[in-house]
Amino acid sequence: MNRPSDIGLVGLAVMGQNLVLNMASRGFQVSVFNRTPEVTDAFVAAHPGQHLAGFHALDDFVRSLARPRKVMLMVKAGAAVDAVIGQLVPLLEAGDIVIDGGNSLYTDTERRDAQLAALGLRFVGAGVSGGEEGARKGPAIMPGGPDSTWDELRPIFEAIAARVDGAPCVRHIGPGGAGHYVKMIHNGIEYGDMQLICEAYSLLKAAGLSTDEMAAVFDRWNEGELQSYLIQITGRALAQKDPQTGLPVVDLILDKAGQKGTGQWTLVNAAEQAVVVSTINAAVEARVLSSQKALRVAASTQLQGPLPAIGGDRAALVAQVHDALYASKIVSYAQGLTLMRSMSDRQGWALDLGGIASIWRGGCIIRARFLNRITEACSADPGLQNLMLAPFFREVLNRSQASWRAVVALAVTQGVPVPAFSASLAYYDSLRTARLPANLLQAQRDFFGAHTYERIDRPAGEWFHTVWPEVI
Numbered sequence: 376m377n378r379p380s381d382i383g384l385v386g387l388a389v390m391g392q393n394l395v396l397n398m399a400s401r402g403f404q405v406s407v408f409n410r411t412p413e414v415t416d417a418f419v420a421a422h423p424g425q426h427l428a429g430f431h432a433l434d435d436f437v438r439s440l441a442r443p444r445k446v447m448l449m450v451k452a453g454a455a456v457d458a459v460i461g462q463l464v465p466l467l468e469a470g471d472i473v474i475d476g477g478n479s480l481y482t483d484t485e486r487r488d489a490q491l492a493a494l495g496l497r498f499v500g501a502g503v504s505g506g507e508e509g510a511r512k513g514p515a516i517m518p519g520g521p522d523s524t525w526d527e528l529r530p531i532f533e534a535i536a537a538r539v540d541g542a543p544c545v546r547h548i549g550p551g552g553a554g555h556y557v558k559m560i561h562n563g564i565e566y567g568d569m570q571l572i573c574e575a576y577s578l579l580k581a582a583g584l585s586t587d588e589m590a591a592v593f594d595r596w597n598e599g600e601l602q603s604y605l606i607q608i609t610g611r612a613l614a615q616k617d618p619q620t621g622l623p624v625v626d627l628i629l630d631k632a633g634q635k636g637t638g639q640w641t642l643v644n645a646a647e648q649a650v651v652v653s654t655i656n657a658a659v660e661a662r663v664l665s666s667q668k669a670l671r672v673a674a675s676t677q678l679q680g681p682l683p684a685i686g687g688d689r690a691a692l693v694a695q696v697h698d699a700l701y702a703s704k705i706v707s708y709a710q711g712l713t714l715m716r717s718m719s720d721r722q723g724w725a726l727d728l729g730g731i732a733s734i735w736r737g738g739c740i741i742r743a744r745f746l747n748r749i750t751e752a753c754s755a756d757p758g759l760q761n762l763m764l765a766p767f768f769r770e771v772l773n774r775s776q777a778s779w780r781a782v783v784a785l786a787v788t789q790g791v792p793v794p795a796f797s798a799s800l801a802y803y804d805s806l807r808t809a810r811l812p813a814n815l816l817q818a819q820r821d822f823f824g825a826h827t828y829e830r831i832d833r834p835a836g837e838w839f840h841t842v843w844p845e846v847i
């Protein structure tokens with residue numbers, strides 16, 4: 376008989392298997408269960424000598440766990456999570472902990488948290504980022520749930536998480552759905568980062584750079600301020616050749632992007648709170664438009680515009696695109712942080728934004744050098760209203776803005792779509808415009824709906840109405 380297991384994991388698809396192997400390799404004894412028992416058997420058989428115990432019956436699986444029991448679910452988000460929770464609940468006892476490590480919608484997590492709390496059980500919605508390799512070697516983990524669960528889970532999560540400068544990429548995010556919420560924002564930001572990189576690629580391509588030349592540009596960028604996993608894999612992806620044709624693989628890939636929903640969830644949440652996330656919005660919409668391939672092909676012969684052909688000094692263009700990418704990325708993170716802060720205030724989650732940025736430095740898809748700077752900015756000024764106003768980022772934006780404008784202007788003139796670059800620049804310009812044309816907007820509202828307006832020459836809070844001429 377094995378010693379009681381430190382943790383049990385339900386759901387042996389790729390992410391589940393890799394997390395289990397990660398835990399076992401750190402010396403934890405892990406019980407595993409999968410709905411289809413053959414999967415459990417094959418997995419255990421494929422990894423002899425590891426700290427693994429496979430079970431066909433859920434009650435045996437639960438009995439094998441040390442108390443308080445910790446059961447981590449890595450099943451498909453949605454109904455499967457509720458189904459497995461329903462089967463587990465009668466087998467658990469007060470104080471036991473159920474962890475959902477899938478990509479669940481945070482509102483589902485809030486509901487499950489309340490449901491299990493009413494039964495005396497503890498529920499942890501934990502965002503896990505890093506894909507297959509991250510799960511095996513060290514993901515970033517964003518656990519929510521009751522404070523008391525953190526003491527129990529901390530030794531395991533800290534042992535399996537990625538590490539940056541010796542610090543594990545995991546921390547307790549906050550109560551209820553806070554962990555899954557922060558994972559959702561991570562994914563929204565990831566959408567923005569990816570689209571911005573694609574726009575940079577699109578411009579360099581229009582300037583006539585070959586894929587190999589572009590690969591070299593991204594490799595070089597990865598040595599500097601833009602250093603990040605996504606820039607790194609972009610360089611590698613561009614350099615990859617198709618074995619059959621010898622052509623760059625990217626040139627053979629159909630330009631229709633998929634999405635699983637976390638980007639859209641981010642937009643819905645932002646809309647609910649009236650927070651601007653225009654870069655992420657542009658990124659999600661770019662995927663939507665990309666998926667309408669047949670319509671685009673038809674429109675390409677009917678709607679006119681220039682045929683992109685960017686001439687001039689290539690090295691200068693590469694430098695300008697670098698600046699546009701960096702500045703836009705800063706805007707995107709500023710928006711994402713603003714959204715998290717707003718939600719934190721609304722929910723009373725007390726999210727530590729600097730701490731969140733610090734755990735995103737490793738393991739996850741958006742891992743990047745510049746996240747250190749966000750952590751520094753947040754700790755230097757905990758009341759920081761917008762990341763763009765932190766001294767470090769303000770300086771980058773101020774020195775990049777001329778190139779950024781040149782790039783967006785060039786793209787517009789050449790007919791190269793750059794929705795995320797231009798949305799980011801528009802946000803930047805709106806934020807730095809002390810007097811926006813909303814005075815006229817207020818006039819319009821007062822004109823047709825007597826909505827009233829405040830005046831610049833009177834104290835705030837005093838409302839005025841003009842008797843406008845009648846329009847028939």
Ligand code: 2AM
Nearest residue numbers: 386387388410411414449450451455458
């Ligand atoms: P399976 O191997 O039996 O299909 C990803 O789909 C993981 O979630 C798999 O391990 C899968 O188990 C599991 N899963 C999906 N739906 C499930 C359900 N309703 N109950 C239990 N496990 C489920």
